[in-house]
Amino acid sequence: MLTKSEGLQLYRSLLLIRLTEEAIRSHYHLDEMKTPVHLGIGQEAIPVGVCHCLPKNAVTFGTYRNHALYLALTQETDRFFAELFGKETGLGRGKAGSMHLCAPGQGLMATSAVVATTIPLAVGAALAHAYRKESTPVAVFFGDGAMEEGVFWESLNFASLRSLNILFVCEDNGLAIHTGASDRRGFSSAVRSVQGFRCKTASADGSDLSAVIRATERLRAEMAQSKQPGFLHLTYLRFLEHVGINEDFAVGYRDSPSPEERIARDPVARFTAQLLALGCAQGELDEMRTGVEAQVECSLNRARDARLPADEALYEDLLI
Amino acid sequence: MTTARTYRDALAFAAAKEMDADPSVFVFGLDVPDHKRIFGSTKGLVEKFGIDRCFGTPLSEDAMTGVAIGAALSGLRPVHVHIRADFLLLGMNQIANVMSSLRYMSGGSLRLPLVIRAIIGRGWGQGAQHSKSLHGVFGHFPGLKVGLPTSPQDAYSMLRAAIRDENPVILLEHRWLYDIEGPVDENHLPLLEGPVVVRPGNALTVACTSWMTIEALKAAEVLAKHGVELEIVDIRTVAPLDETVVADSVAKTGHCIVADYDWLYSGFSAELAARISHRCFGSLRCPIERIGFAQVPCPTTRPLENLFYPSAVHIIRVAERMLGLPMIDLNHETFYSYEERFKGPF
Ligand SMILES: Cc1ncc(C[n+]2csc(CCOP(=O)(O)OP(=O)(O)O)c2C)c(N)n1
Ligand SMILES: [Mg+2]
Numbered sequence: 150m151l152t153k154s155e156g157l158q159l160y161r162s163l164l165l166i167r168l169t170e171e172a173i174r175s176h177y178h179l180d181e182m183k184t185p186v187h188l189g190i191g192q193e194a195i196p197v198g199v200c201h202c203l204p205k206n207a208v209t210f211g212t213y214r215n216h217a218l219y220l221a222l223t224q225e226t227d228r229f230f231a232e233l234f235g236k237e238t239g240l241g242r243g244k245a246g247s248m249h250l251c252a253p254g255q256g257l258m259a260t261s262a263v264v265a266t267t268i269p270l271a272v273g274a275a276l277a278h279a280y281r282k283e284s285t286p287v288a289v290f291f292g293d294g295a296m297e298e299g300v301f302w303e304s305l306n307f308a309s310l311r312s313l314n315i316l317f318v319c320e321d322n323g324l325a326i327h328t329g330a331s332d333r334r335g336f337s338s339a340v341r342s343v344q345g346f347r348c349k350t351a352s353a354d355g356s357d358l359s360a361v362i363r364a365t366e367r368l369r370a371e372m373a374q375s376k377q378p379g380f381l382h383l384t385y386l387r388f389l390e391h392v393g394i395n396e397d398f399a400v401g402y403r404d405s406p407s408p409e410e411r412i413a414r415d416p417v418a419r420f421t422a423q424l425l426a427l428g429c430a431q432g433e434l435d436e437m438r439t440g441v442e443a444q445v446e447c448s449l450n451r452a453r454d455a456r457l458p459a460d461e462a463l464y465e466d467l468l469i
Numbered sequence: 470m471t472t473a474r475t476y477r478d479a480l481a482f483a484a485a486k487e488m489d490a491d492p493s494v495f496v497f498g499l500d501v502p503d504h505k506r507i508f509g510s511t512k513g514l515v516e517k518f519g520i521d522r523c524f525g526t527p528l529s530e531d532a533m534t535g536v537a538i539g540a541a542l543s544g545l546r547p548v549h550v551h552i553r554a555d556f557l558l559l560g561m562n563q564i565a566n567v568m569s570s571l572r573y574m575s576g577g578s579l580r581l582p583l584v585i586r587a588i589i590g591r592g593w594g595q596g597a598q599h600s601k602s603l604h605g606v607f608g609h610f611p612g613l614k615v616g617l618p619t620s621p622q623d624a625y626s627m628l629r630a631a632i633r634d635e636n637p638v639i640l641l642e643h644r645w646l647y648d649i650e651g652p653v654d655e656n657h658l659p660l661l662e663g664p665v666v667v668r669p670g671n672a673l674t675v676a677c678t679s680w681m682t683i684e685a686l687k688a689a690e691v692l693a694k695h696g697v698e699l700e701i702v703d704i705r706t707v708a709p710l711d712e713t714v715v716a717d718s719v720a721k722t723g724h725c726i727v728a729d730y731d732w733l734y735s736g737f738s739a740e741l742a743a744r745i746s747h748r749c750f751g752s753l754r755c756p757i758e759r760i761g762f763a764q765v766p767c768p769t770t771r772p773l774e775n776l777f778y779p780s781a782v783h784i785i786r787v788a789e790r791m792l793g794l795p796m797i798d799l800n801h802e803t804f805y806s807y808e809e810r811f812k813g814p815f
Contacts, residue, residue: 183771184594235594235770243770246594262598263555264528297527298559325528327503333527400504463776467765 151359156424159197159358160434162224163417164441166193166217169226172445173216173233174394181453182233184246189217190388191356194416195320196221196290198361199381202369203286203316208256208274210267210289213248214320215260218290223255226445230452237458238451244466264325265291265298268317272304275313275378286369288316294325296342297333308378309346316369317348317380320355322387327402343380355383356413358420386414471654477509477647479621480586483628484511484548486655488518491546494632495522498533498550498586507550508588508647534560534585538568538637541583546632554587554641555601568637569612584631585639589679589730592645592774597766604678605729605736607639608708614638615708616661617679617730621651623705629659643680643730645805663706664714670698673724673788676715676741678704681728681760681779684805688784691802697792699784707737715741716748723754724791728784733761758787780804 151159170188177186196218200209211218219229232239233247240250248262258274261267271289278285295301296319308315319339323330336342340350349371353364361383372379386406390397398405412418421434474482488494495518501507502515502525514523526533530551537547551557557564564585572579590599607615614636618624624642631638638661667682668689675685682703689699700718704710719725725745729738738759746757760779767777781804789796 184596184769235772239770241769243773244596244766244768246596246769248594249596249598249769262596263559294528297529299529299531326500327505328500328525332525402504457772458770460772460776463763463768463773464765 151362151427153427153429156427157429157433157437159201160420160424161437161441162197162221163193163358163420164438165224165226165444166197166220167417168441168445169220169229170216172449176449177394183235184233184248185392186233186247186394187214187392188389188394189214191322191386191414191416192217192320194358194361194420195318195355195383195385198358199288199316199318199365201362202365203288206256206285208258208285208287210258210271210274211260212264212267212291212295213260213262214292215250216247219250219252219257222257223252226448227451230448231455234452234455235457236452236455237462238455242462242466243458265295265300267291268295268301269304271315272308272313275308275315276311279311279313284314286314286316288318290318290320292325293319293321293323293330293339294333296339305343305346305348305380309348312347312376313378314372315378316372317378319380319382321382321384323384324387324391324403326391329403340380340382347377349375349377349379350382351379352382355385356416356419358416359423470656471652473650474621474625474653475648475650476621476624476642478512479625479653480510480628480642481512481514482653482655483625484514484632485517487629487632488514488522493544494546494548496548496550497524497526499526499528500552501525501550507552508644510647511550530556530559531563534563535567537583537585538563538571538581541581542579546582548584548586548632551585551587553590553599554603555598557585557587557603564607564613565610569610573612580635581637582635583637584628585637586628587639587641589641589643591643591680591778594769595767596769600767602641602679602731604641604707605731608737612637613708614661614706615641616706617641617643618705619646619679619682619703621649621653622657623662625653625655626657626659627661627705630661633659634661641679645680661706663711664702664704666700666714666718667703668699668701670700671722672697672699672792673726674700674702674715674718674722675726675728675784676702676704677728678707678737679730681730684779684781685728685784687781687804688788691781691785691797691799692788695794695797697788697794699788704741710740712741712744712748715745719745719749720752723752725749725753725757726760726784726787726791727757728760728779731761732764733759734764736761755791758791760784760787
């Protein structure tokens with residue numbers, strides 16, 4: 150059971166992600182963020198919940214849909230926005246854009262625009278920890294589509310073979326761009342398919358932060374006990390188009406969610422209700438929102454004002 | 470019959486023609502039948518030919534490349550489509566170890582009539598993993614044909630030719646060419662055409678691939694105002710390469726720039742420059758110059774992207790130096806910019 154102060158801290162994290170993504174949505178039309186954006190509205194509770202259960206020294210890897218993961222890990226928005234604006238002060242000095250964020254200082258080692266490519270990197274990190282007899286855990290986040298790539302199964306096999314301390318987190322929105330799972334999968338259950346490996350599994354509703362935390366904690370305990378890797382399957386609704394800032398329910402490749410479903414699938418709304426039930430006052434939450442809004446706006450303005458990289462930067466950072 | 474068509478329409482039209490003519494032709498790949506239809510280039514195929522002949526796949530490029538090879542060995546003519554050339558690298562084992570060599574290793578008894586179409590991304594922060602052209606890499610392996618159609622007519626004729634070819638063919642289509650409209654003669658013989666002079670001139674030969682042809686035409690337009698006529702050759706087919714058209718042009722102009730849409734190091738530009746140096750040693754009045762990407766992964770931020778990509782301005786400046794001309798004031802010229810060609814998000 151979460152304490153009130155833990156709950157408030159988690160709420161802030163969810164809100165930071167949501168308001169950051171909303172700020173991107175409202176500024177994108179100005180054409181100043183010249184980068185393809187894969188937004189995480191609906192996805193927030195997954196990285197917030199999973200990272201909450203990991204120790205501070207954990208190492209993580211992700212995908213191009215990485216904003217929520219980055220923000221959950223760092224709570225930082227200055228260098229984040231600067232990167233989206235292509236500025237010198239950005240995380241990758243303007244060489245990464247939205248799709249390739251990384252923050253090794255906070256454990257986020259790499260993300261990639263090529264589906265499934267960071268999965269084996271995470272296994273390699275887990276191997277390094279085992280090699281040095283360190284207990285540092287690794288978590289890798291990927292979409293449901295990544296499970297169709299051979300490299301997912303090859304990585305899972307090796308991690309299971311070598312009993313590596315790695316958590317595979319499948320962020321399942323049931324879609325790869327516009328294609329539903331039934332048009333892509335010859336298997337019926339992701340979890341059952343993984344169960345043939347020496348790997349622990351768990352699943353939960355990824356829109357429900359408390360459920361994500363419970364599932365992650367349980368799975369991590371089983372992993373520790375069995376010395377096996379873990380596979381965490383979390384479902385969520387991708388509220389927006391695959392890439393870009395708009396809703397696209399009207400296009401016709403998927404059904405529009407009902408008003409009830411919109412709420413049930415909204416991690417922020419879900420968790421707000423839980424916090425109120427826990428005895429938090431609405432005023433407390435509103436105050437927090439005001440603070441987060443100020444942070445986002447301030448970072449956005451700083452990023453807009455920051456300098457673009459100088460010409461010399463083109464050839465910097467290639468080789469040591 | 471000649472009709473004005475965009476590049477994207479020309480591709481869809483060519484595929485439909487071949488699918489009509491030959492029931493063994495099918496088109497497949499990630500997102501091929503979704504509502505965006507690979508930027509419109511597979512439009513109408515699923516309606517006309519059904520989901521058995523135009524279908525999506527799981528995210529499994531390695532296996533799907535092998536599936537295409539297996540189907541081709543078994544008498545079908547697959548067209549495998551990728552929204553970015555970079556994703557072909559996941560199928561590299563099948564391409565480089567199998568597709569290129571299977572016929573040779575079978576002593577000529579196997580045939581692999583298959584086509585891979587892939588799009589070269591650019592701009593709006595496509596970055597290091599969504600911007601490669603890879604024609605130099607594929608061209609390196611004996612046993613593959615590699616083409617880069619530039620005009621809508623090329624898109625139409627070369628795709629039809631590639632589908633009819635008895636060999637594996639990789640076609641690489643630059644994203645910015647998709648909106649270009651031009652006359653498409655549907656009776657123009659489907660041929661995997663090689664280099665062609667797209668603009669005659671006498672001062673200097675610019676041999677180009679893909680989007681660089683468009684940049685070179687712009688450079689030529691600017692230089693023509695100053696009495697300098699560039700001759701522009703669009704290479705179109707990098708493998709197998711017949712450089713005769715370029716050599717003939719250089720014999721006339723005595724000057725050559727190779728403007729390749731790729732990195733220079735170990736790339737196609739080096740191959741072409743070496744061949745032309747060899748063939749035209751006596752007629753070259755100065756060393757061949759090469760223009761291409763900066764030797765770094767493609768950055769995402771606009772000012773560095775602008776430095777990374779070669780443009781008409783580079784061609785003009787290099788041509789001035791080679792010909793000993795004063796620097797033209799380019800302040801009043803407009804060049805291709807992202808805003809004109811392509812705005813995000815993808
Ligand atoms: C290897 C590879 N193939 C194809 C693509 C094009 N692509 C980008 S995202 C995507 C869908 C991925 O779906 P999923 O893994 O479920 O992640 P989601 O976008 O739903 O978070 C595809 C096909 C790619 N980036 N990389
Ligand atoms: Mg998905």
